[in-house]
Amino acid sequence: MNEKKYTYLILSDYIDTNIVGNMFNKKYWKPYQLNKNNNVNNYVDFVYFDGKYRWDRRLWDLKTNIYSAMSDEVYSVGDKGKLYDNFVKISPKLADKYMMKQYKIDILDKNNMNKLLNSNTYKNIFKNNTTWILKPVDGFKGYGIKVVDNYNDMVEHLLKYKDKNDRYQLRRLKGSKPWVISKYIDNPLLFGGKKFHIRLNLMYFIKNKNNNKITNGFLFKGGAIVRAKNKFVSKNYNNKNIHDTHHIVGDEIKFPEGFTKEFGVDKTNKVMDEIINISNIIFKILDNNNANCFPNNNNCFNMFGIDIMIDNNFNVKLLECNSQTGLIEYNIKEYFKNIIDITVGDLYPKTLNR
Numbered sequence: 001m002n003e004k005k006y007t008y009l010i011l012s013d014y015i016d017t018n019i020v021g022n023m024f025n026k027k028y029w030k031p032y033q034l035n036k037n038n039n040v041n042n043y044v045d046f047v048y049f050d051g052k053y054r055w056d057r058r059l060w061d062l063k064t065n066i067y068s069a070m071s072d073e074v075y076s077v078g079d080k081g082k083l084y085d086n087f088v089k090i091s092p093k094l095a096d097k098y099m100m101k102q103y104k105i106d107i108l109d110k111n112n113m114n115k116l117l118n119s120n121t122y123k124n125i126f127k128n129n130t131t132w133i134l135k136p137v138d139g140f141k142g143y144g145i146k147v148v149d150n151y152n153d154m155v156e157h158l159l160k161y162k163d164k165n166d167r168y169q170l171r172r173l174k175g176s177k178p179w180v181i182s183k184y185i186d187n188p189l190l191f192g193g194k195k196f197h198i199r200l201n202l203m204y205f206i207k208n209k210n211n212n213k214i215t216n217g218f219l220f221k222g223g224a225i226v227r228a229k230n231k232f233v234s235k236n237y238n239n240k241n242i243h244d245t246h247h248i249v250g251d252e253i254k255f256p257e258g259f260t261k262e263f264g265v266d267k268t269n270k271v272m273d274e275i276i277n278i279s280n281i282i283f284k285i286l287d288n289n290n291a292n293c294f295p296n297n298n299n300c301f302n303m304f305g306i307d308i309m310i311d312n313n314f315n316v317k318l319l320e321c322n323s324q325t326g327l328i329e330y331n332i333k334e335y336f337k338n339i340i341d342i343t344v345g346d347l348y349p350k351t352l353n354r
Helices: 017-021 051-055 072-078 080-090 092-098 110-118 151-162 257-263 265-288 329-347
Strands: 006-011 029-031 043-049 063-067 102-106 132-136 146-148 178-183 194-209 212-219 223-227 253-255 297-310 316-322
Touching: 006 017, 017 329, 043 051, 043 329, 063 329, 072 080, 072 265, 072 297, 072 316, 080 092, 080 102, 080 178, 080 265, 080 316, 092 265, 092 316, 102 110, 110 151, 132 151, 146 151, 151 178, 194 265, 194 329, 212 265, 212 329, 253 257, 257 265, 265 297, 265 316, 297 329
Parallel strands: 006 029, 006 043, 043 063, 063 297
Antiparallel strands: 102 178, 132 146, 132 178, 194 212, 194 223, 194 297, 223 253, 297 316
16 A cells, blocks of 8 residues: 655746755655645645735645744844834844944835935945945845935936836835835955955744744855956946845855955954854844744745845844845755755655755
């Protein structure tokens, strides 16, 4: 008599699902077939999806044991505006240490815009010749970002987007257009003469056992150093090739290996200690905001991509925490292995190919 097999479903923009499927021992597991008109009453043991599949409605009502998404509390860290506020709630001192000073403004809110245009609040932030970076809360991959060193340029940029039909407008923000105004790092550490940031992946895992909720956070080994296209020149903020460190395919450098080679073991260890501290604060914010699984999912996890920048005094700053991760090609297989080892390895021990 054949024993009933567990089922897994993997839908990814980043990796051949057959490669991930081979991590499951076929003696115990079989792939789940997601049909065009999927029966929402079907049960799947393990579900992972990313990229465009996040919007596949067939996945939203699946009953699962392990599911790769969590409730809206992920935005307590995944929302650019809420992240800073929640850091402050944990500790204003740590917010000052690990993040840059930040303001929020909703450019569709009349009171917010009146404060922007008719008071000295935002004019005064430029008093000490400081530079600021403007980011839409619902933007990604550099969309809408602008670096400014004067009040007039800031107002001009925000007004330009006020009536724009934003292609990245999120449903949860319907009726609003929140932006963050964050102090800019004018003295970045340079890698080969270029500005850079480090992208690393975090995982937050919620396990419900005997009606007890257990949460664990993981910082994955292996990140990427992503550099600007051109060498750094102070000021010249309109040249995105100097200041924009968003993803350039094929130019990634392995972290921490490449960082160690460039800056040495001691500096790498210092940076890693600070990144671990930042990661633990993010996990604490999720705990404090009661991040949870959706009702149809017994257990769940969410992947986060954190962007780290370092100044030339080796102070480590968190730029943002993305609740959707863009993966770097060289470490994709290890990324999925970590996910499956942590989740399936815990709840279905001895059923994986090691």
